[in-house]
Amino acid sequence: MLVALVIDADGAGRWQKLLDDGTPAGPAMTASSPAAAVASLERAHRPRWVWADTSEVYPVLLAAGVRVDRCWDLHLTEALLLGAEGRHREPKELAGALARVLGLPAPADAGPAKKDDALTLFGPEPVVLPGDTDPLAALSLVFRSQQRNPALGLLIAAESASALVAAEMTHHGLPWREDVHNRLLEEVLGPRPASGRRPKLLQDLADQIQEAFGGREMNPDAPASIVKAFARAGIEVPSARRWVLKKVDHPAVKPLLDYKERARLWVAHGWSWLDTWVEDGRFRPDYVVGGVVTGRWASRGGAALQIPRLMRQAVIADDGWCLVAADASQLEPRILAALSGDPRLTEVCGDDDLYAALAEDSFKGERPRAKIAMLSAMYGGTSGEAGPLLAVLRKRFPVAVGYVEDAARAGEQGRMVRTRLGRTSPTPSAAWQELTGGADESGESSSSSRQAARNWGRFTRNFVVQGSAADWTAALLGVLRTRLPADAHLVFFQHDEVLVHCPRADADAVVEAIAAAGREATRLLFGETSVRFPMNAVPVTCYADAK
DNA sequence: GTGACTCGCGCC
DNA sequence: AAAGGGCGCGAGTCAC
Known part of the structure; x- marks a missing residue:
């Protein structure tokens, strides 16, 4: 079941059931307390909530003690769809446009509102919404236009679930002494x-x-x-x-x-x-889902994703509670193995220490060199010893190295690349196109042109790996949040690691839930791959004691 | 005084 | 030894 929900400026809520295709399936309902209405519908039907922007709506519900199971975030979804259509727009422009369509307060940085407030909906077949369209009706119309790319269904679900997780993390806060x-x-x-x-x-x-x-x-x-x-x-x-x-x-x-x-x-x-960021023993940054082109989260305020190792000593579980710290070990090379299907790299992934196994296989047991080689393949490193090391890697793992080199070549030619779940790299700027567009009179491309092409190639090379890793962690988060014991909360997430705050008695169940979520994320992305994605999950009192 | 820029470094 | 991907952020600097 789908239910569209708006929270009006006065705090009242309006909701309406939708059919699977987004067509309204009943009258619009009004509730002076949206949280109570949502709680009751959630208990009865566990619907997928269709709303404009999770980061606007969900904190209101959480503050009232209401959690939801599933949602469809129109804002995040539109960004994914537009990207796949090669129509990346400035995110703030998108935010402003959607806010106007859906009757939300425009974000502060959205840019000037258009005089003409009738808006053309995005998508291949334009739908024009008059400025006086009721926001609840607009939800249904936008949702319907967003069914235009079924191939992105899993990505959209994972992105929307991530938005729920992000709001819940801010709500609970990271314990901070x-x-x-x-x-x-x-x-x-x-x-x-x-x-x-x-x-x-x-x-x-x-x-x-x-x-x-x-x-x-x-x-x-x-x-x-x-x-x-x-x-x-x-x-x-x-x-x-x-x-x-x-x-x-x-x-x-x-x-x-x-x-x-x-x-x-x-x-x-x-x-x-x-003084600024810690209150009542909790650090509550804002996480920005979809804030990085590759699909990684960004954060706003408090540099949440750059907590220095030393300061992790201040992250201590409440009395009687613990933190289960979990990270996916060496996620990106494993992602590359699964993406490319390289049989030999898949074999190397059988070891918990991938770089050690790689060193044994190809680098005379020299782990640091094996690591540099792999990172150079994924990042496009060229300097120093990267060249010869990469040559060894290419010879032994031609499928995997070919995969990233194809991605690099696509970027150099200005083509888009995609992550496993279909997130699309942006198209390079007009200035880039101009610069790399052609040869000069003598038939040579300039060195700045070649350099610009190489730079974009490094970006797309990394995009497929970093972005697919982000797909994997988004799937993991989405699965994990539904499998945690009732009192256990996700309180931190950083690219490839999570912290769960839970009563000590729940620690084993949380560790098991994390392992299961990792297996499920792998299955969702890659089906029956034999690439292993080991998760280290360990209950600790203090974050600094993990690893 | 404000804003745009660079630098440098923290995290993955 | 020191260069390749993605970020946020604060200080310094300089133009306006």
């Missing part, structure tokens, strides 16, 4: 300084650095100032990057590298981060 975070900051930086002042330990280092440079004024926070200071000391450095400075022999280097490391924590995850 302010006292532990404060202790870590004091160890690294000294006591909290007055605002606008450097912490004591940083200031000490800054003084040492300046002294090493002969006492001349310089700012260790400004890369240009660092480069200039070394130049005055007779040392030319191309930049102030850590790996550049590491090679320099000068007394300022050691304190400078120490300064950079500590300052990074202060700036990115210091006291002001704590």
Whole structure:
């Protein structure tokens, strides 16, 4: 059963049953409390909820204690459909257009509203909605137009489920101990300084650095100032990057590298981060599903997907609870094996440590070289030893390497590529087309043209792997959220790892649910593949104790 | 003062 | 040793 739902500006809800094809199947109903209405329909029918934007609607329901099983997110779906049609649009433009069609408040960054508020629906057969179309009716019309590509059904379901997970994660929040975070900051930086002042330990280092440079004024926070200071000391450095400075022999280097490391924590995850992002023992970032072209999630606020390893010590389960930390080990090469069907790589995937097995197979047991070779194949690395290593890989795994090289060639020629579930790479910009479009009078393409082509090829090469890995994790999340014990909550997700917060007694059940979800994700994407996708899932009290 | 830009580094 | 994919974000810098 399908039910379309809008929550009006005054907080009232309206809903309407739809037939499978999206045609209204009953009268529009009104409810002063949408949450109560949703809860009751959910109990009775477990419908798939059709709504404009999960990130707008679902938090309202969650705040009222209501969870839903399934949804169809029109906004995310439209982006997927348009992409597959080669009609990628600016996401904010899409958000603005849909908001206007569906009567939602326009996002702040949506750009100017069109004077003419009659809107043409997207899709191959344009449907024009007058500006005064009732939003509930618009839901049904947009949903119907979105049945235009059945091949994307699984991707749409996974993306919509991801949106539910994201809202639930923000709702529950990641357990975060302010006292532990404060202790870590004091160890690294000294006591909290007055605002606008450097912490004591940083200031000490800054003084040492300046002294090493002969006492001349310089700012260790400004890369240009660092480069200039070394130049005055007779040392030319191309930049102030850590790996550049590491090679320099000068007394300022050691304190400078120490300064950079500590300052990074202060700036990115210091006291002001704590003040801003942690409340009542929970870190609640906004996750942005579909925020990355490849299908990975992005986040807004709090740099949620870049929590430094050190700070994971502050992520501690509540009393009597635990965190089950799980990650898919070496996900991307396994994805490549399954995508390409390379028999020898599939065999290598039989080992829990894929890189060790790869090293044994092809690199005289040298694991680091095996890893560089595989990463170069997936990322398009060219430098240093990547070339010869890649040649070895190509010889031993021609099917797998051929797969990514085909993707690279497609990109170089400006063609689109797709992930396993059908997410489509964007088409390169008009400027790119222009630049790579043709040869000059002498029949040669310019070096900048060739470079632009190669760059886009690296992007599409990686897109098929990274994006298909995102497909896999989206499927995993969608399955997992329906299989967790009632009190267990997904509280964190980062590309290929999840954290589940649950009562200790549920830990074993959660570990088993994660393993089962991994198997099911693999089956949904690849059917009966023999590629193994091992999940490490371990109950811990503190996130830092995982791995 | 604001906004766009670069740099550098955290995560996968 | 140091270069290949995807991000967010804050400081510094410079133009307006």
